[in-house]
Amino acid sequence: MSHLGNFLVDSLALSATFIYGSTGEILTEKAGHLNLGIPGVMCMGGAGGCLMISIAMNWGVPQPLIALLGVLGALIMGALMGALYSFFAVTLRANQNVTGLTMTTFGVALMKVLMVKDDIIYLKNDRLAEAVACFRFPFAGRGDKLQTLGFMFFLAVIVAVLATYVLNRTRTGLSLRAVGENPATADAAGINVTRYKYLATIIGSGIAGLGGLYYIVDWMGSNEAYKTIEGLGWLSVALVIFVLWKPWLTIPSGFIFSVLYTCANHVSSISWINGTMEDTYLFQMLPYVFTIIILIVSSVRNKRENQPPASLGLSYFREDR
Amino acid sequence: MADNPAVALEFKNITKTFGHVVANNNVTLDVRKGEVLSILGENGCGKTTLMNMAAGIYFPDHGSILIDGHPVTIRSPKDAYEHKIGMIHQHFKLVDIFTAAENIVLGLNEEGKYNIANVNARVSEIASRYGFNIDPKAKIYDMSVSEKQTVEIIKVLYRGADILILDEPTAVLTLQEIKRLFEVLRHMAADGKSVVIITHKLNEVMEVSDRVAVMRKGEHIATVDTDKTTIQQLTDMMVGYKTDLNIHRSEPVSPRPRIEVKHLSLRDKEGNQVLSNVSFKANGGEILGIAGIAGSGQRELLETIAGILRPEKGEIIFHNPKKDRPVTFYHKTLRQIKKLARERCFHYPDGSTVTFAGKSNRQIRDEVRREQVLFNGDEIMDLRYKTPLEIRNLGVKLSFVPEDRLGMGLVGNMGISDNMMLRSYRKGMPVFLNLVKPKKLGQEIVDKLEVVTPSLRAPVRRLSGGNLQKVLVGREISSSPKVLMAAYPVRGLDINSSYLIYELLDEQKRTGTAVIFVGEDLDVLMELCDRIIVMNSGSITGTVDGRTVTKDKLGFLMTKQVKKKQA
Numbered sequence: 088m089s090h091l092g093n094f095l096v097d098s099l100a101l102s103a104t105f106i107y108g109s110t111g112e113i114l115t116e117k118a119g120h121l122n123l124g125i126p127g128v129m130c131m132g133g134a135g136g137c138l139m140i141s142i143a144m145n146w147g148v149p150q151p152l153i154a155l156l157g158v159l160g161a162l163i164m165g166a167l168m169g170a171l172y173s174f175f176a177v178t179l180r181a182n183q184n185v186t187g188l189t190m191t192t193f194g195v196a197l198m199k200v201l202m203v204k205d206d207i208i209y210l211k212n213d214r215l216a217e218a219v220a221c222f223r224f225p226f227a228g229r230g231d232k233l234q235t236l237g238f239m240f241f242l243a244v245i246v247a248v249l250a251t252y253v254l255n256r257t258r259t260g261l262s263l264r265a266v267g268e269n270p271a272t273a274d275a276a277g278i279n280v281t282r283y284k285y286l287a288t289i290i291g292s293g294i295a296g297l298g299g300l301y302y303i304v305d306w307m308g309s310n311e312a313y314k315t316i317e318g319l320g321w322l323s324v325a326l327v328i329f330v331l332w333k334p335w336l337t338i339p340s341g342f343i344f345s346v347l348y349t350c351a352n353h354v355s356s357i358s359w360i361n362g363t364m365e366d367t368y369l370f371q372m373l374p375y376v377f378t379i380i381i382l383i384v385s386s387v388r389n390k391r392e393n394q395p396p397a398s399l400g401l402s403y404f405r406e407d408r
Numbered sequence: 409m410a411d412n413p414a415v416a417l418e419f420k421n422i423t424k425t426f427g428h429v430v431a432n433n434n435v436t437l438d439v440r441k442g443e444v445l446s447i448l449g450e451n452g453c454g455k456t457t458l459m460n461m462a463a464g465i466y467f468p469d470h471g472s473i474l475i476d477g478h479p480v481t482i483r484s485p486k487d488a489y490e491h492k493i494g495m496i497h498q499h500f501k502l503v504d505i506f507t508a509a510e511n512i513v514l515g516l517n518e519e520g521k522y523n524i525a526n527v528n529a530r531v532s533e534i535a536s537r538y539g540f541n542i543d544p545k546a547k548i549y550d551m552s553v554s555e556k557q558t559v560e561i562i563k564v565l566y567r568g569a570d571i572l573i574l575d576e577p578t579a580v581l582t583l584q585e586i587k588r589l590f591e592v593l594r595h596m597a598a599d600g601k602s603v604v605i606i607t608h609k610l611n612e613v614m615e616v617s618d619r620v621a622v623m624r625k626g627e628h629i630a631t632v633d634t635d636k637t638t639i640q641q642l643t644d645m646m647v648g649y650k651t652d653l654n655i656h657r658s659e660p661v662s663p664r665p666r667i668e669v670k671h672l673s674l675r676d677k678e679g680n681q682v683l684s685n686v687s688f689k690a691n692g693g694e695i696l697g698i699a700g701i702a703g704s705g706q707r708e709l710l711e712t713i714a715g716i717l718r719p720e721k722g723e724i725i726f727h728n729p730k731k732d733r734p735v736t737f738y739h740k741t742l743r744q745i746k747k748l749a750r751e752r753c754f755h756y757p758d759g760s761t762v763t764f765a766g767k768s769n770r771q772i773r774d775e776v777r778r779e780q781v782l783f784n785g786d787e788i789m790d791l792r793y794k795t796p797l798e799i800r801n802l803g804v805k806l807s808f809v810p811e812d813r814l815g816m817g818l819v820g821n822m823g824i825s826d827n828m829m830l831r832s833y834r835k836g837m838p839v840f841l842n843l844v845k846p847k848k849l850g851q852e853i854v855d856k857l858e859v860v861t862p863s864l865r866a867p868v869r870r871l872s873g874g875n876l877q878k879v880l881v882g883r884e885i886s887s888s889p890k891v892l893m894a895a896y897p898v899r900g901l902d903i904n905s906s907y908l909i910y911e912l913l914d915e916q917k918r919t920g921t922a923v924i925f926v927g928e929d930l931d932v933l934m935e936l937c938d939r940i941i942v943m944n945s946g947s948i949t950g951t952v953d954g955r956t957v958t959k960d961k962l963g964f965l966m967t968k969q970v971k972k973k974q975a
Contacts, residue, residue: 258513258522265503265514272501276515277486391505391549
């Protein structure tokens with residue numbers, strides 16, 4: 088395959104990380120939770136997945152099951168982080184920004200500890216390759232770049248589309264949006280606000296956790312992945328604003344972000360740029376520059392439907408009326 | 409009505425307390441099928457609390473609620489809906505970015521797949537049955553207050569309610585909208601539904617209801633048939649003693665121009681024309697009323713005069729009566745005085761015009777200090793483009809009682825004396841604050857206006873609306889203003905507090921202040937104001953005499969469209 092082809096497939100594969108991260112964050116935000124802990128949740132999701140894979144491999148579980156157990160591990164770990172966040176933000180009514188940032192600091196640091204410590208999660212390179220192979224279904228063995236699109240990529244697309252459907256076409260979605268817009272109204276309409284907030288945050292965080300696992304094992308396939316995953320988490324949060332809280336839009340927009348992100352890796356192979364290390368760093372800034380630009384552009388929008396959920400970031404107390 | 413009408417909803421010996429406050433004390437009340445019942449009472453008399461118990465917001469401490477003769481337990485709004493009771497609260501519970509239909513089905517678990525098209529159809533069907541006018545696909549943020557209320561009513565009907573409770577439904581509606589609402593309510597009653605409206609407006613009670621239940625201080629005083637009672641009788645029951653329902657309007661004493669607004673135009677941030685070509689004159693010793701549907705630019709007009717908003721064009725002129733009074737350096741610099749002299753604004757005590765021709769600055773200063781330089785007439789000040797602080801520094805005593813008491817008028821977390829200080833903290837020594845005077849002033853206001861507060865230091869946000877307003881108006885009046893602007897000063901206040909505020913405004917007028925009063929109750933405007941200007945969509949549609957104008961005339965002007973001048 089040509090350079091361009093490789094580059095595009097590479098970007099497409101990476102976009103799943105953004106799709107998971109942003110879709111998860113959108114679900115949380117639709118419940119009125121500004122979860123700035125997404126980077127931490129993604130880190131912990133990745134760690135949980137790797138932990139599960141390493142345990143499964145020690146037990147000698149058959150290959151396809153290893154991948155499934157990995158997905159399960161990431162889901163559970165992400166969901167646990169979501170539950171923790173909800174406990175602070177809903178039950179204890181803590182400030183959401185502080186809670187979120189704490190979750191990020193906590194999640195990133197804990198994953199780093201877990202990942203570098205031998206024999207806990209750290210998959211030695213030979214075993215890592217084995218683990219990566221489990222995620223290659225359905226294009227395994229094709230030999231070209233296309234095989235990097237594993238089942239988790241397609242799962243991401245399905246999740247994003249499903250999330251859009253649920254939000255816009257079901258009663259549950261209507262109730263969830265009402266909770267994020269105006270919890271007092273939702274409460275008066277007989278919707279269990281606390282339950283919706285908890286569940287949306289837990290499910291959303293679980294989905295974001297998948298993004299972490301996907302990035303570490305499926306896309307990077309390297310133990311070094313933990314160093315860059317936090318940045319991807321922040322980009323996912325920014326992507327939420329870019330897609331105007333519409334999950335299906337994360338599919339094309341995630342791709343744009345991935346193109347910007349991966350072009351740094353391909354700089355060295357472009358002849359007219361004398362690809363030195365310094366150039367790579369410059370190119371790595373691109374997605375962040377882009378994010379700043381979209382934040383500026385998006386702040387001047389004024390259509391009401393495209394605004395963040397009205398009660399985003401606010402705690403809800405029933406008695407506080 | 410039949411001799412023995414069927415009872416739909418019955419409260420039996422209901423008692424509800426909040427802490428030490430008894431909100432409802434042994435209340436027994438019934439609502440019949442097919443009637444419109446008004447619950448009448450002052451603010452805080454427990455009428456909303458009582459109805460909230462039927463709607464599942466509160467649960468009674470003692471007593472029982474009976475529906476069709478059977479005792480029921482209502483623990484949540486959901487339970488209430490199951491017993492076919494629906495309540496429309498004063499503050500609408502709607503999600504702004506949803507459509508009408510989405511709001512109506514929110515939280516409902518109907519059989520079958522969620523399909524908004526079916527909902528739209530059913531909403532339209534209900535609307536046409538009772539004569540509502542609504543587009544189920546319209547977004548709430550595009551709707552007027554009355555349309556939002558319609559959505560709330562349909563929401564309740566959609567859930568199959570037979571007993572509708574409306575809490576202060578007319579507070580935010582225009583005359584025409586109220587008429588239409590009443591028609592719909594009568595229609596529903598004729599359809600066999602029971603309608604309960606909670607209100608403190610007597611004329612509406614007389615207009616719409618079959619029976620009136622009067623409450624006072626948590627107790628049910630009596631329920632009477634509307635056609636067998638009078639407004640005076642109802643008021644006496646409501647207040648508990650004989651009342652004087654007349655607003656005192658003193659004759660204006662030598663009114664003279666104070667504030668003159670000429671061709672004022674204003675655009676909001678989005679570029680919409682909020683005020684267009686507004687001109688009027690407010691005289692000292694007069695109350696100038698501003699009537700109009702809420703949101704016609706009344707608030708913006710006052711805020712522009714107060715210097716909070718910046719007008720696009722136009723003039724705001726303040727007349728300072730200075731005839732034959734000496735000019736001082738207190739409010740004028742030497743340069744300004746020289747400029748005014750060139751415009752021949754001054755004369756000497758002997759009557760000759762001041763020119764300062766050939767005089768040195770030192771000589772001019774000397775003359776001014778010896779109070780030899782007198783004004784010819786009123787001093788004219790341009791307040792346009794000046795901030796509130798600049799206006800105050802000019803020596804213009806302008807007071808503004810904003811609509812938004814806790815947002816713009818007072819700081820909720822500070823006590824009364826600290827709030828007094830907001831107007832005076834710049835006075836006195838630098839660095840150190842004078843705490844004694846504000847405290848004294850606060851105490852004075854509390855004593856004179858009978859503000860109910862635990863202490864001067866208690867955060868004012870805990871005070872009731874009426875007490876807040878007394879504190880705010882008290883503070884603004886204490887600076888003995890030349891112009892007093894009040895936007896909806898009695899909104900949400902009970903009768904006694906309202907009349908106190910009217911009396912305070914009239915008192916200010918008697919001292920020669922120009923009072924500008926933005927009101928919503930046309931009866932009050934007509935009884936209190938000397939002149940009334942009517943606004944609609946940012947323009948003045950008419951200026952009328954408050955003593956001779958009729959309500960119909962005001963209503964007509966409020967909805968009259970002014971042809972936009974082509975720009």
